[in-house]
Amino acid sequence: xxxxxxxxxxxxxxxxxxxxxxxxxxxxxxxxxxxxxxxxxxxxxxxxxxxxxxxxxxxxxxxxxxxxxxxxxxxxxxxxxxxxxxxxxxxxxxxxxxxxxxxxxxxxxxxxxxxxxxxxxxxxxxxxxxxxxxxxxxxxxxxxxxxxxxxxxxxxxxxxxxxxxxxxxxxxxxxxx
Amino acid sequence: xxxxxxxxxxxxxxxxxxxxxxxxxxxxxxxxxxxxxxxxxxxxxxxxxxxxxxxxxxxxxxxxxxxxxxxxxxxxxxxxxxxxxxxxxxxxxxxxxxxxxxxxxxxxxxxxxxxxxxxxxxxxxxxxxxxxxxxxxxxxxxxxxxxxxxxxxxxxxxxxxxxxxxxxxxxxxxxxxxxxxxxxxxxxxxxxxxxxxxxxxxxxxxxxxxxxxxxxxxxxxxxxxxxxxxxxxxxxxxxxxxxxxxxxxxxxxxxxxxxxxxxxxxxxxxxxxxxxxxxxxxxxxxxxxxxxxxxxxxxxxxxxxxxxxxxxxxxxxxxxxxxxxxxxxxxxxxxxxxxxxxxxxxxxxxx
Numbered sequence: 001x002x003x004x005x006x007x008x009x010x011x012x013x014x015x016x017x018x019x020x021x022x023x024x025x026x027x028x029x030x031x032x033x034x035x036x037x038x039x040x041x042x043x044x045x046x047x048x049x050x051x052x053x054x055x056x057x058x059x060x061x062x063x064x065x066x067x068x069x070x071x072x073x074x075x076x077x078x079x080x081x082x083x084x085x086x087x088x089x090x091x092x093x094x095x096x097x098x099x100x101x102x103x104x105x106x107x108x109x110x111x112x113x114x115x116x117x118x119x120x121x122x123x124x125x126x127x128x129x130x131x132x133x134x135x136x137x138x139x140x141x142x143x144x145x146x147x148x149x150x151x152x153x154x155x156x157x158x159x160x161x162x163x164x165x166x167x168x169x170x171x172x173x174x175x176x177x
Numbered sequence: 178x179x180x181x182x183x184x185x186x187x188x189x190x191x192x193x194x195x196x197x198x199x200x201x202x203x204x205x206x207x208x209x210x211x212x213x214x215x216x217x218x219x220x221x222x223x224x225x226x227x228x229x230x231x232x233x234x235x236x237x238x239x240x241x242x243x244x245x246x247x248x249x250x251x252x253x254x255x256x257x258x259x260x261x262x263x264x265x266x267x268x269x270x271x272x273x274x275x276x277x278x279x280x281x282x283x284x285x286x287x288x289x290x291x292x293x294x295x296x297x298x299x300x301x302x303x304x305x306x307x308x309x310x311x312x313x314x315x316x317x318x319x320x321x322x323x324x325x326x327x328x329x330x331x332x333x334x335x336x337x338x339x340x341x342x343x344x345x346x347x348x349x350x351x352x353x354x355x356x357x358x359x360x361x362x363x364x365x366x367x368x369x370x371x372x373x374x375x376x377x378x379x380x381x382x383x384x385x386x387x388x389x390x391x392x393x394x395x396x397x398x399x400x401x402x403x404x405x406x407x408x409x410x411x412x413x414x415x416x417x418x419x420x421x422x423x424x425x426x427x428x429x430x431x432x433x434x435x436x437x438x439x440x441x442x443x444x445x446x447x448x449x450x451x452x453x454x455x456x457x458x459x460x461x462x463x464x465x466x467x468x469x470x471x472x473x474x475x476x477x478x479x480x481x482x483x484x485x486x487x488x489x490x491x492x493x494x495x496x497x498x499x500x501x502x503x504x505x506x507x508x509x510x511x512x513x514x515x516x517x518x519x520x521x522x523x524x525x526x527x528x
Contacts, residue, residue, distance in 0.1 A: 009411055011407075011409060011411070040484075041484075041487065041488070042483055042484075042486060042487070042488060044483050071483055073483050073486075075445070075488075076488065077443060079334075079409040080286065080326070080334070080409050080410065081283070081286075081337065082337075082339065083339070083340070083468075084339065084340075084341055084342055085340070085342055085453070085468075085477055085479050086445075086479070086480075086486065089482065089483060100343055102342075102453075104456060105451060105453060105456070105479075105481065106481055106482065107342045107453060107479070108342070109341055109342040109343035111341070111343075112335070112339075113339070114331065114334055114335035114337075115334040115335075115337065115409075116331060116334060116409070136343065140344055141343045141344050142343055142344065143342060143343055
């Protein structure tokens with residue numbers, strides 16, 4: 001048989017397996033992240049974040065929300081070429097308020113994506129965007145122009161969530177002595 | 178003059194080095210066929226650094242250089258392909274030797290891949306103007322030799338040219354600090370290797386070896402590469418069978434019956450595309466090659482969801498897609514498709 005399967009390359013197969021394991025480990029160590037793998041074509045991951053981020057409500061007010069989803073796909077040639085237009089997709093909510101996430105198209109711009117960038121790194125980059133730890137509010141280099149000037153004028157609010165991605169709640173029982 | 182054997186060289190990139198190399202190749206008596214690949218036209222700024230005349234300004238590089246080659250040797254067969262190498266059907270690059278005269282790291286990797294898939298030796302040239310360096314390397318597929326990716330690590334891959342959704346068009350493009358003098362030196366080195374490889378003198382060619390001339394200190398440095406077992410490229414050479422068909426008549430359903438599930442390596446099919454700037458939307462299955470641009474505003478178009486992007490065609494496609502012809506979805510003569518157990522080159526029917 002020839003290389004006709006989407007991921008028949010053994011090096012890429014190992015890479016995918018590693019991403020799966022590292023992603024699972026990160027999600028297990030975080031109460032702000034869920035990571036699901038979807039083996040259907042094309043096989044992809046869905047990252048669900050429960051951190052605080054911003055959305056724009058119908059009355060144009062900007063409010064905090066805590067449910068965000070993005071899709072991550074590694075094409076078969078990802079170790080050698082990475083096209084940021086193909087790898088990441090914004091799943092929702094559609095009223096996300098961030099200069100580098102589109103509110104009209106499923107587009108996210110996390111900045112540099114080198115070939116072979118691990119899943120965990122992409123998840124961290126997404127988390128940094130959502131919590132406004134990272135943003136680029138230049139109108140000529142953004143995906144939501146309306147959000148740029150708002151972002152520049154509200155920088156004292158950022159990051160909107162200071163909790164680290166990697167942490168677990170500890171169930172402590174405090175007994176009075 | 179009757180030649181004993183035909184020799185065919187394909188040159189990718191007709192800028193600083195390519196434009197210097199062309200006249201040298203055209204003067205090689207053993208050469209019978211040249212294929213020229215470059216999507217650009219000559220501009221005013223090229224006159225100082227490239228081997229062109231003022232009358233070439235505004236003309237496609239492949240057309241101007243084809244004319245030059247024929248002026249030197251009217252017996253040459255010249256094929257001019259005004260396209261980016263990644264957008265050409267794989268078999269269009271079939272030759273006895275490929276020469277890459279490109280300043281894009283990504284284009285260099287694409288030539289490397291094409292050469293290995295087709296089992297063709299290829300020559301890479303380059304200059305580093307700031308250090309007065311000119312270099313040449315030859316690669317020979319299929320014998321456990323190194324490829325151009327064998328010496329690359331994650332930092333090198335990070336330097337590949339990329340387009341970003343936020344609007345920045347290209348990042349990390351290789352700096353073009355070429356001078357005509359260095360380009361001429363690199364092209365002479367490349368022509369010398371071409372001559373050796375066409376003559377079958379592999380022993381003295383720079384196979385798996387980077388020869389660098391330091392023009393500042395008059396030194397020559399030779400660096401030998403070995404195949405890297407962890408190389409990200411699989412180095413596979415494909416055995417390709419001809420598939421004669423009418424691309425205008427053969428439907429996907431009938432093609433799948435012959436080939437089994439089918440894909441085009443390095444490219445994807447899309448079922449829907451939407452402009453990232455103005456939102457213009459197109460429905461319908463097609464090969465996303467070249468990466469599509471909006472006809473209205475020129476911005477990049479994308480598949481709006483993962484399930485609108487498919488790597489291979491199979492019988493699970495909706496019937497309205499299965500009835501489309503190969504030409505309708507963007508396949509061209511010379512494309513190599515990967516079937517269930519064989520690679521097929523799409524060839525036009527013989528009338």
